[in-house]
Amino acid sequence: MRQLFHLPIDPACRKVRMLLSEKGLKCELRAEKIWERRDAFLRLNPAGEVPVLIEEDGTSIPGGQVITEYLEEVYPEPTLLGKNPIDRAEVRRVATWFDVKFQGEVTSNLVDEKIFKGFLGLGAPNASAIRAGHANIHYHLEYIGWLCDRRRWLAGDDVSLGDLAAAAQISAIDYLGDVPWSEHQGAKDWYARIKSRPSMRPILADFVSGKKPPPHYADLDF
Amino acid sequence: MRQLFHLPIDPACRKVRMLLSEKGLKCELRAEKIWERRDAFLRLNPAGEVPVLIEEDGTSIPGGQVITEYLEEVYPEPTLLGKNPIDRAEVRRVATWFDVKFQGEVTSNLVDEKIFKGFLGLGAPNASAIRAGHANIHYHLEYIGWLCDRRRWLAGDDVSLGDLAAAAQISAIDYLGDVPWSEHQGAKDWYARIKSRPSMRPILADFVSGKKPPPHYADLDF
Numbered sequence: 001m002r003q004l005f006h007l008p009i010d011p012a013c014r015k016v017r018m019l020l021s022e023k024g025l026k027c028e029l030r031a032e033k034i035w036e037r038r039d040a041f042l043r044l045n046p047a048g049e050v051p052v053l054i055e056e057d058g059t060s061i062p063g064g065q066v067i068t069e070y071l072e073e074v075y076p077e078p079t080l081l082g083k084n085p086i087d088r089a090e091v092r093r094v095a096t097w098f099d100v101k102f103q104g105e106v107t108s109n110l111v112d113e114k115i116f117k118g119f120l121g122l123g124a125p126n127a128s129a130i131r132a133g134h135a136n137i138h139y140h141l142e143y144i145g146w147l148c149d150r151r152r153w154l155a156g157d158d159v160s161l162g163d164l165a166a167a168a169q170i171s172a173i174d175y176l177g178d179v180p181w182s183e184h185q186g187a188k189d190w191y192a193r194i195k196s197r198p199s200m201r202p203i204l205a206d207f208v209s210g211k212k213p214p215p216h217y218a219d220l221d222f
Numbered sequence: 223m224r225q226l227f228h229l230p231i232d233p234a235c236r237k238v239r240m241l242l243s244e245k246g247l248k249c250e251l252r253a254e255k256i257w258e259r260r261d262a263f264l265r266l267n268p269a270g271e272v273p274v275l276i277e278e279d280g281t282s283i284p285g286g287q288v289i290t291e292y293l294e295e296v297y298p299e300p301t302l303l304g305k306n307p308i309d310r311a312e313v314r315r316v317a318t319w320f321d322v323k324f325q326g327e328v329t330s331n332l333v334d335e336k337i338f339k340g341f342l343g344l345g346a347p348n349a350s351a352i353r354a355g356h357a358n359i360h361y362h363l364e365y366i367g368w369l370c371d372r373r374r375w376l377a378g379d380d381v382s383l384g385d386l387a388a389a390a391q392i393s394a395i396d397y398l399g400d401v402p403w404s405e406h407q408g409a410k411d412w413y414a415r416i417k418s419r420p421s422m423r424p425i426l427a428d429f430v431s432g433k434k435p436p437p438h439y440a441d442l443d444f
Contacts, residue, residue, distance in 0.1 A: 066314040073307040085295040092288040
């Protein structure tokens with residue numbers, strides 16, 4: 001069967017897991033402790049990062065953005081990118097906003113500090129990074145609300161990779177209990193909608209040892 | 223005419239400039255001082271970053287990776303991505319290596335510290351970042367040599383976005399005179415080949431005030 005080397009919580013992996021599910025593609029998950037830098041894994045992806053997709057014929061496709069473009073090309077229906085180049089550019093713009101900008105300004109400061117730093121043996125979380133993550137998330141949640149005032153989903157009237165990329169990031173922060181939902185009703189309404197999709201269910205069942213999510217994490221009525 | 227908001231030296235912009243040229247697409251360059259955060263520019267790209275492509279009909283396409291995928295879709299010939307999904311995945315993997323990994327490990331530490339930090343008023347370059355950039359570049363130049371021992375170009379037998387992404391990054395470091403060419407013959411041979419392409423010529427004519435490139439920078443026989 002198709003396999004995905006991944007890490008629970010990691011947003012790039014979550015986005016690919018959701019995309020596979022939205023397209024109805026079955027996939028066996030294999031957790032990869034990337035900090036062990038296994039030789040066999042480095043041969044699959046010299047960058048040493050997850051996610052890496054292995055197709056049934058053994059073809060390996062490494063990296064979140066590479067995998068999403070590949071899956072859209074090989075399994076185009078249903079599309080999560082959109083039907084024409086301009087719509088797809090907008091979907092890619094929104095997805096990149098969350099993959100890169102939200103990841104750098106929020107997720108790196110919260111998830112990497114509170115969870116992955118421990119796995120990597122890099123010491124205690126950095127308090128000023130955590131403060132920055134808490135400060136930066138408001139602007140992104142406001143942007144989600146602003147987009148949803150103008151369209152049904154984040155990148156247009158259909159659910160898209162933009163929503164998957166955003167949900168992948170925000171669900172990782174929500175696992176830590178660090179999303180200030182009560183101050184951002186628009187973002188909360190959007191998250192309630194994406195959270196109820198079947199593709200989110202396995203993600204809401206993720207568990208990282210030593211760190212329990214808050215009670216509302218998997219609750220559709222949070 | 224088509225326009226590209228850009229910054230000289232910036233690798234994401236250089237990659238798009240080379241791609242436009244390889245596809246024979248004419249484009250007027252407009253330097254955008256992104257640190258001034260002009261309202262009209264933020265309306266084109268809320269992320270406030272270059273590059274942003276404006277098509278003749280006014281359509282705006284923001285972001286290096288979004289623009290490259292858009293240009294491949296709308297102007298597919300000649301392709302710089304490859305002809306089938308597996309080849310394209312390898313091209314995207316190599317391009318992402320340089321767009322993200324090289325950018326984070328080398329370019330941010332050297333170009334951002336030595337050039338962009340001054341524009342942004344963020345103070346003096348950080349000496350430990352510069353040391354890290356100088357240390358990290360060797361591994362990437364070795365990887366270029368390793369790839370070219372196995373294929374004609376970085377991502378296969380044809381020149382591709384992988385080569386453009388790598389040349390965009392390395393030419394920015396070379397502007398600073400910080401590429402240790404004498405220690406990496408394989409990478410040097412590859413760079414001599416990509417440097418002789420007409421799409422590199424305007425990039426080799428870039429100039430940043432207050433910082434002259436070394437004499438070998440635009441020299442095809444360096």
